[in-house]
Amino acid sequence: GAVVSQHPSWVICKSGTSVKIECRSLDFQATTMFWYRQFPKQSLMLMATSNEGSKATYEQGVEKDKFLINHASLTLSTLTVTSAHPEDSSFYICSAGTDFAEAFFGQGTRLTVV
Amino acid sequence: GQQLNQSPQSMFIQEGEDVSMNCTSSSIFNTWLWYKQDPGEGPVLLIALYKAGELTSNGRLTAQFGITRKDSFLNISASIPSDVGIYFCAGQRPGGDMRFGAGTRLTVKP
Numbered sequence: 001g002a003v004v005s006q007h008p009s010w011v012i013c014k015s016g017t018s019v020k021i022e023c024r025s026l027d028f029q030a031t032t033m034f035w036y037r038q039f040p041k042q043s044l045m046l047m048a049t050s051n052e053g054s055k056a057t058y059e060q061g062v063e064k065d066k067f068l069i070n071h072a073s074l075t076l077s078t079l080t081v082t083s084a085h086p087e088d089s090s091f092y093i094c095s096a097g098t099d100f101a102e103a104f105f106g107q108g109t110r111l112t113v114v
Numbered sequence: 115g116q117q118l119n120q121s122p123q124s125m126f127i128q129e130g131e132d133v134s135m136n137c138t139s140s141s142i143f144n145t146w147l148w149y150k151q152d153p154g155e156g157p158v159l160l161i162a163l164y165k166a167g168e169l170t171s172n173g174r175l176t177a178q179f180g181i182t183r184k185d186s187f188l189n190i191s192a193s194i195p196s197d198v199g200i201y202f203c204a205g206q207r208p209g210g211d212m213r214f215g216a217g218t219r220l221t222v223k224p
Contacts, residue, residue, distance in 0.1 A: 003154075011166045021165070034211070034212065041219075042203070042216070042217075043202060043214045043215060043216045043217050044157070044214045045214075046211075046212070046214075048212070049211060069210065075202060091154075093156050093157070095212070096157075102147055102159060102162045102206065103157070103212060104159065104205070105149075105156035105159075106156050107155055107156045108154070108155060108156045
């Protein structure tokens with residue numbers, strides 16, 4: 001399958017700071033990238049969908065000013081958690097795909113806000 | 115986001131036994147996918163199904179895309195300890211938007 005690289009794998013930050021997570025499709029051009037959040041022992045919850053060059057579409061209940069998504073190129077999308085708080089601690093996973101094929105996942109980023 | 119109904123939630127089986135899990139939805143999907151997730155990792159695609167009624171195998175794994183396009187099942191035959199993990203179904207709409215089941219946590223006792 002295609003390779004999607006997510007960085008960093010884990011990050012610890014202080015409350016009130018911002019954290020940026022990168023998602024790169026290494027061997028294909030992704031027209032669409034998705035950002036998910038996963039709490040322990042739970043399924044993946046879609047946060048937002050981003051298409052290259054346009055604004056992300058956020059799921060209901062997801063604060064777009066808190067979770068900033070940028071999809072500047074066909075191979076890179078970033079998620080910035082702004083003014084992070086302990087309740088933002090979670091496992092964040094991106095996936096990248098094209099319109100007519102299945103999406104592939106990054107390895108995830110574990111965010112811990114202290 | 116809207117989730118799929120996946121069952122069972124968890125399974126504890128002996129090595130060598132067969133496993134079956136399924137997903138249902140009130141919505142129609144164009145593609146059904148089955149993923150496995152190990153702790154601390156992103157999900158890895160196991161099987162993708164593109165046509166209603168399609169039955170696809172990948173080694174000891176077999177999955178089917180339901181005729182109504184609202185359900186799918188995954189079977190694992192002759193389970194082994196490395197099958198341990200969480201299995202997720204996902205339905206995909208045109209444009210790539212995916213919705214996930216809650217997951218089936220599989221434990222295999224040697």
